Amino acid sequence: MSSRLFAYSRARTVLWRRHGISATALRFTSSTSTDKPVPTQTTNHTDADPPVTEQPSVVASTPLYSKDEADAIKPSSEKANDDSSGKKSGSRFEFVREREPIVVHDASQPIKLGKWYRIDANMMDYNQVGKSHINTVPRLAHGLERVLFSPGVHLLQDPNSRVYNFDPYIRGITQPDEFDFDKLTPYITSSKDSKLIKYARERKKRFVGSTSSMTHVLSHLYFAISGGKQPDISSMSMRFADMPSRFTRGMRYPASIALRYNDGVYSIDADKSFDVKDSILSVMGKSLEKLLTSTPSEFEMYKKQNSWKVKEIPEENYHYVEAEDFILRSQLDCRDDRLPRKTFDLKTRGSLAIRMDLDNHEVSRGYQIKTMKGRMQSFEREYYDMVRSAFLKYNFQVRIGNMDGIFVAYHNTARMFGFQYISRREMDEVLYGNELTGNHMFKMILLLLSKMLRTVTDQYPETDVRVTFNSFTPDHSLSMWVEVIDDEKEAIAVKMYQETGQYSVNPAPTAATPEASKEAASKEGVDPFATKDPLGAKPTETDAENALLDELLDEDVDPVEDVYVNSDHPIQHYRMESFSTLNNQDTDDAITLRDQTDEWSINWSLKKSTAPPDELVRHYRQLRLKQSTFFERPSADTPEEELAPLVKVLRRLSRRNMWMNNTPRERVVVNKSRIPDYAPLKHHRADRPVKASSPKPRHRSSPKPMLKTQPAPKTQPTSKPQSTPKPQSTPKTQSTPKTQPAPASEKNEPSPTNSSSDQSGSPGV
Numbered sequence: 001m002s003s004r005l006f007a008y009s010r011a012r013t014v015l016w017r018r019h020g021i022s023a024t025a026l027r028f029t030s031s032t033s034t035d036k037p038v039p040t041q042t043t044n045h046t047d048a049d050p051p052v053t054e055q056p057s058v059v060a061s062t063p064l065y066s067k068d069e070a071d072a073i074k075p076s077s078e079k080a081n082d083d084s085s086g087k088k089s090g091s092r093f094e095f096v097r098e099r100e101p102i103v104v105h106d107a108s109q110p111i112k113l114g115k116w117y118r119i120d121a122n123m124m125d126y127n128q129v130g131k132s133h134i135n136t137v138p139r140l141a142h143g144l145e146r147v148l149f150s151p152g153v154h155l156l157q158d159p160n161s162r163v164y165n166f167d168p169y170i171r172g173i174t175q176p177d178e179f180d181f182d183k184l185t186p187y188i189t190s191s192k193d194s195k196l197i198k199y200a201r202e203r204k205k206r207f208v209g210s211t212s213s214m215t216h217v218l219s220h221l222y223f224a225i226s227g228g229k230q231p232d233i234s235s236m237s238m239r240f241a242d243m244p245s246r247f248t249r250g251m252r253y254p255a256s257i258a259l260r261y262n263d264g265v266y267s268i269d270a271d272k273s274f275d276v277k278d279s280i281l282s283v284m285g286k287s288l289e290k291l292l293t294s295t296p297s298e299f300e301m302y303k304k305q306n307s308w309k310v311k312e313i314p315e316e317n318y319h320y321v322e323a324e325d326f327i328l329r330s331q332l333d334c335r336d337d338r339l340p341r342k343t344f345d346l347k348t349r350g351s352l353a354i355r356m357d358l359d360n361h362e363v364s365r366g367y368q369i370k371t372m373k374g375r376m377q378s379f380e381r382e383y384y385d386m387v388r389s390a391f392l393k394y395n396f397q398v399r400i401g402n403m404d405g406i407f408v409a410y411h412n413t414a415r416m417f418g419f420q421y422i423s424r425r426e427m428d429e430v431l432y433g434n435e436l437t438g439n440h441m442f443k444m445i446l447l448l449l450s451k452m453l454r455t456v457t458d459q460y461p462e463t464d465v466r467v468t469f470n471s472f473t474p475d476h477s478l479s480m481w482v483e484v485i486d487d488e489k490e491a492i493a494v495k496m497y498q499e500t501g502q503y504s505v506n507p508a509p510t511a512a513t514p515e516a517s518k519e520a521a522s523k524e525g526v527d528p529f530a531t532k533d534p535l536g537a538k539p540t541e542t543d544a545e546n547a548l549l550d551e552l553l554d555e556d557v558d559p560v561e562d563v564y565v566n567s568d569h570p571i572q573h574y575r576m577e578s579f580s581t582l583n584n585q586d587t588d589d590a591i592t593l594r595d596q597t598d599e600w601s602i603n604w605s606l607k608k609s610t611a612p613p614d615e616l617v618r619h620y621r622q623l624r625l626k627q628s629t630f631f632e633r634p635s636a637d638t639p640e641e642e643l644a645p646l647v648k649v650l651r652r653l654s655r656r657n658m659w660m661n662n663t664p665r666e667r668v669v670v671n672k673s674r675i676p677d678y679a680p681l682k683h684h685r686a687d688r689p690v691k692a693s694s695p696k697p698r699h700r701s702s703p704k705p706m707l708k709t710q711p712a713p714k715t716q717p718t719s720k721p722q723s724t725p726k727p728q729s730t731p732k733t734q735s736t737p738k739t740q741p742a743p744a745s746e747k748n749e750p751s752p753t754n755s756s757s758d759q760s761g762s763p764g765v
Helices: 002-017 067-073 076-085 091-098 144-149 194-202 211-225 280-292 296-300 352-356 358-364 379-389 391-400 424-431 435-459 487-500 514-523 539-556 613-628 645-656
Strands: 102-104 116-120 126-129 153-155 207-210 255-262 265-270 318-323 326-331 343-350 405-411 416-423 465-470 478-484 572-582 585-587 600-608
Touching: 116 435, 144 405, 144 416, 194 207, 194 265, 194 318, 194 326, 207 211, 211 255, 211 265, 211 326, 211 391, 211 435, 211 465, 211 478, 211 572, 255 435, 280 343, 280 352, 280 358, 280 405, 326 391, 343 391, 352 358, 352 379, 352 645, 358 645, 379 391, 379 405, 379 416, 391 405, 391 424, 391 435, 405 424, 416 424, 424 435, 435 465, 435 478, 435 572, 435 600, 465 613, 478 613, 572 613
Parallel strands: 102 116, 207 265, 207 326, 343 405
Antiparallel strands: 116 600, 126 318, 153 416, 255 265, 255 465, 318 326, 405 416, 465 478, 478 572, 572 585, 572 600
């Protein structure tokens, strides 16, 4: 507000200094003026609206003068002062000073670079395409469905009584080498989904995409227009009062997508240049989703020793929607008809130690989640990290698929700890403040992305391009880079990155073989088998000199120059600037809508960089190098002193508690009031029932059964069954035994003769 008032005051001073120019001729409208404001086409006020007492928005006012006119009428002395002051900078101040008119955005027309446009959520329709076969979507198993209707974390096993609240079968996690992933439905990218492309051609849409390929890009657009809004963690305990609430470093990672052209339709695929291998969490997420939606007997068939029993692979269930220029696809993981939107997403969340040390998960899998509250080894810490690192992407995925929320399973790749259902409303309150703000934000982000990608495809028609977004720039604008994809060189660079960790098409220098070294030494007249330096230098001095020389050579080599960039085609760089208008008032602050009457719009402008091509290539190489080294993690050979302090603590806790991952040999007790249909698998140790060992209750005065002491001869079977002597009927000698529950093994025994047979009872309650 202060920058706008400063601009108006300054403009009035400059213009009144010019003799012969009146305020009426300039059509100057001010909140301090007693004249009636000039009506505009962009605002429609009714008689019921309260009078506007503050300065009207620049969106709703006519342009005062252009930049060229301002330079023409400004005195030379004032121009010099403006150039030297430098107190005010940024897109927001420059826009108010120039007073460029803002055009209400027409979605059917392309934008013009450098012009300001205004969009709001009412400009976009969000509708379902085709039919979603919800009836074929799987349900939760093992009694987990009651988590959906009870807020908070639900423990798999009560730590005090050791009673299982859910089926003990899901405690231990099947490792990747034991599971047959070939029996699961393979993932299909957007460019290979024929049904998705068919919908786009029928409805004349230009872009198709999936949740996995678009959520990271949508996150950067959110950062650009949200005004620096941070997630709300005020509901957490006081242990997190001094912890940061901003989004994590992984969320700020520059996002790249590949636009693949296919007969009039561009498919949006995730860029896999530096994601050359799947992490342990992504691999185990597939098997864990199958575990949570299958009975124990069904899941056993997907293990490698039983996978031959799986006759057919089920098809995936997708939900398709159209929005602006997009046809979007979302995978439906699970359903429950009692939820408002019926479907929800499954998320398997690895523990803190696993996420911080992915390449050494076998070392970090001993980290346990023991308590509800606390900074370490608690469910609260896992929720805190999830809010800052994954909530925004989860929210976009839920909105694209029109799902009700997410079902989170907490684990450490070796055992399961607990479960939690987080509704979409809860995520909206943490991220945006309320659901109304989230709906408006999501629609405007899709509108912005549609227009930006359309500008790119107009610049490179019918061409495969890579688009990289980076919202964390010095001037707080959104940076967009465009590069033409060369598949042949791209494959070479990816292979080089897999082998050497360097994303380049130039072959890496290889170490000389012993034979080559001997041959080179013989040519120089040096004995290749000599153990001492011919000049008499000490080995230690030679080693030190060589190490220093290698260090100096490494400093002279710029790693940016070796990063592969397709410079055969020009690299383009765009910059998007934006600010918000809430109820006809401009602001750069974060927006939270209070009710349906609030009017919120985004004003934005896209500009193309005019820097020299060599400079653009150099900056783009730096960005790609940052992407390739962004997630460098310690390896198993990394010395302890080189590890980050947090990783050291997590590994120490993991080694101390590794034994807790072992399956306990104690008696398994299940809460049957919550799992009425519990039927354990006999061959599974964790849920194997313990045989009852308590003796049968007998009367004190009753003699031992005759079948035990005097069995009947086998060769002479009697025609009548041998009767057992009855106990004495005298009340004084017969005592009533204490009430004891009969063992479960007696329920199906027809006679005492079967008491010695090998029958296993069900676990106690």
